[in-house]
Amino acid sequence: MSTGVTVWFTGLSGAGKSTIARILEKRLKDMGRKVxxxxxxxxxxxxxxxxxxxKEDRDTNIKRIxxxxxxxxxxxxxAISAAISPYRAVRDYNRSLIGNFVEVFTKCSIDECEKRDVKGLYKKARAGEIKGxxxxxxxxEEPLHAEVVCETDKQTPEESAEQILKKLEELGYIHQACKA
Ligand SMILES: Nc1ncnc2c1ncn2[C@@H]1O[C@H](COP(=O)(O)OP(=O)(O)OP(=O)(O)O)[C@@H](O)[C@H]1O
Ligand SMILES: [Mg+2]
Incomplete structure (x- = not known):
């Protein structure tokens, strides 16, 4: 019996949500799960x-996801959500709606995110070209009770994905031993 679950990433732009989500997706698909x-x-x-x-549009976006x-x-x-989802209240709203909900905080200092600046957006924001x-x-707003905290300025993306898989197993959502 496989049980559905939502893995809800939250964290700053460049903290690694999409990167880790893709590794996690592959690992779960290799186990035969639909992702x-x-x-x-x-x-x-x-x-x-x-x-x-x-704030209103961000909340609407996150509620739709x-x-x-x-x-x-x-x-x-x-289901894996990889959006910044900056507001705690709407993340908690989704948690109550979904039930089987594992919140993953990709914790990374703003300095490191800004140094990575994968999309060049921090530079634009600092220059005032992007507002808000x-x-x-x-x-x-950092989560207060995330099931998993991935310190992405200290770990590799693979280590973070492993950490999430371990938690999913601990909570009974996956069974890594039987990979079929
Ligand atoms: N431990 C790590 N975990 C995740 N990403 C890392 C890590 N170390 C370095 N990186 C790098 O940081 C970048 C993270 O970018 P990514 O697009 O995944 O961020 P994001 O959180 O999805 O941002 P956005 O909200 O803008 O979409 C990538 O270039 C990735 O290779
Ligand atoms: Mg992303």
Whole structure:
């Protein structure tokens, strides 16, 4: 019997959500599980096309992702959300909606995220070309009770993925011993 679950990443831009999500997806698929990633960047070009970055629009975006994760999870899929999801209240809203919910905090200092600047967005935010950028001039509310905290400025992405798999096993969502 496989049980659905939502793995909900949260963390600053560049903290490693998408990177770790992709490694996790592969590992879970290799175990024979059905997996779907809802990546923030992709969702904003379709499901949430037209939404901006005000608090209201961010909350709407995160609730939409949460709703899709809810549908997938109740059909025994492993749904992985990889969006910044800066606000605690709406993450907790999704947690109550979905039930089988594992929150993963990709914890990384803003300095390190800014040094990585994968998409060049911090540079633009510092130059004032982007307004309301999370961690620069918009808030990020750290989770208080995340099931997993991945310190991505100290660990490799593979180590973080392992840490999440271990927690999923501990909570009974996966069985790593029987990989079929
Ligand atoms: N331990 C680590 N875990 C994850 N990523 C890491 C780690 N160390 C270095 N990196 C690098 O940091 C970058 C993280 O970028 P990634 O796109 O995954 O971030 P993100 O959290 O999805 O950001 P965004 O919110 O902008 O989509 C990648 O280039 C990745 O290779
Ligand atoms: Mg990403």
């Amino acid at each position: 779907e990633i809802l990546d923030g960047d992709v969702v904003r070009t379709n499901l949430s096309k037209g939404l901006g970055f005000s 949460g709703f899709v994760c809810h549908l997938l999870t109740r059909n025994d899929v492993i 950028f999370t961690g620069v001039d918009d808030p990020y």
